[in-house]
Amino acid sequence: MGSKFIRAMLASFAVLGIALAACSSDDTSSAGSATLKDVTDRGxxxxxxxxxxxxxxxxxxxGVMEGNDVEYCKAIAxxxxxxxSKVKYVPASASARFDILAAKEIDVLIRTTTWTASRDINLKTTFAHTTxxxxQGMMVKxxxxxxxxSDLNGATICVTTGTTxxxxLEDFFADRGLAYTALAVANDAESQAAFLQDRCDGWTGDKSNLAGQRSAYPVDGGGPAALRVLPDTLSKEPLGPVTREDxxxxxxxxxxxxxxxxLAEEFGVDSSNVAAQSANPKNKDVARLLGAGAEPTEFNLGISATFMQDVISQVGNFGEIYAKTIEPIGLARAGSLNASWKDGGLIYAPPMR
Ligand SMILES: N[C@@H](CCC(=O)N[C@@H](CS)C(=O)NCC(=O)O)C(=O)O
Known part of the structure; x- marks a missing residue:
């Protein structure tokens, strides 16, 4: 056989190999996770x-912890x-949160944390999909x-340090040639105290935070009715869980x-029907999600193939979690970015297969 022929044969095998690899099921990693080991050893x-x-x-x-972020801690446990219930809640301040994650004081950070390039890249973190x-919004009396x-030109604005x-806030005013005085606070309690004492004209934060703080504004300050969130939105703040990138x-x-x-919400699987769906999945998508059926699909995450059965039965699907935590502070899901992609929102997951 001439060398030309052998080269042609090898080339066609290589093409065939690439084609087969492209069509075969994905390779999965079996490398272990140090954090998973720590969590399971610790319990x-x-x-x-x-x-x-x-x-x-x-x-x-x-003394009970509640909220959307808290539900995702529970879901991971x-x-x-x-x-x-096997969660130790570690309070993470805005300014210390990335340090305590890096120092391994926490396994995951789920604290209204915005996914940004500098956090993702420079702080060596990995952001999960947005929950x-x-x-950002502005609240006023x-x-x-x-x-x-922009009407707050020349005003004093309460803002938490160590945040996006x-x-x-700096960008918004600078871009418009407007001025403001920042009253830097360390936490929500300080913002509230400053507002009650009329030391700030504006209180800026994630709209989710402003809604929550407004709902809890003290009666002796006039209660929620004493505050108003302005209609404009200053920024994009995709919030979600954060882990160490290593x-x-x-x-x-x-x-x-x-x-x-x-996916559970998309497939109509919730805490009330997950047991029945696990015993008798209505289709292959549901079987894969729940690790159910005659030959459960194994994704090699190093945890039980039925992990989503535990999550959905004990915590719920995305919609159930939203309804019990975020709807009560007055942030309706319908028509918002947090609606399912099927309803025109951004909540979308890739196929689990
Ligand atoms: N999503 C933003 C803001 C999150 C944040 O820390 N917000 C402030 C209020 S807008 C806060 O939580 N302050 C209270 C505290 O740190 O206890 C971020 O990741 O930087």
Missing amino acids: VLNCGVKDSQPGFGFMTPS AAVLGDA FYDG ANSKFGKT TEQN DALWSQIVDWVVLGTI
Whole structure:
């Protein structure tokens, strides 16, 4: 055989190989996760949260943690440990959150944290899919003259340090040639105190935060009716769980828990029917999601193939979680960015197959 012929044969095998690889099922990683091992050895998930924001991360006067971020801590514990209650909630301040994640004081940060390039790249983190599409807003006294954010030219504005909020505020005013005085606060309690004392004309933050803080504004300050959130939105704030980028498998576990809740809603699987669907899945999509059926699909995440059964039965699907945590603070899902893609929103998950 001439060398020309052999080269042609080898080339065609190579093309065939690439074609076969492209058509075969995806390769899956079997490398372990140090964080997964830590969590399973400990028997508890250390979840960095906020404890002062109704709807997202809030400790009730009776000491119960609740909110959308808190539900995702529970969902990860259910997926990994089979028990949504096995969570240690670690309060993470706006300014210390990335340090405590890097220092491994927490396994995951779920604290109204915006996905940005500098956090993703420079802080060596990985963001899971967004659990809430937010945007920055401005809250003022209901009886003030302000109708839109740019009306606050020359005003004093309360803003939390260590946030995207303070950067966006600076950009917004600078881009318009407007001036403001920042009253830097460390947390929501300080913002509220400053507002009650009339030390700020504006209170800026994620709209989800403003809705929660408004709902909890003290009666002696006039209650929620004393405050008004201006209609404009200053920025994009996609919020979601954050992990260290050096543990790719752990990041995938966290991400597929989020995506699993989105798919469950899309497939009509919820906490009331997950047991029946696990015993007798209505189609192959549901069987793969629940690790059910005669030959359950194995995704090699290093956790039980039935992890989404635990998540959905103990915590719920995306819509159930939203309804019990965010609807009560007055942020309707319908017509918002947080509606399902089937309803014109951005909540969309890739296929689980
Ligand atoms: N999503 C933004 C803002 C999150 C945030 O920290 N918000 C402020 C209020 S807008 C806050 O939580 N302050 C209260 C606290 O740190 O306890 C980010 O990731 O930087």
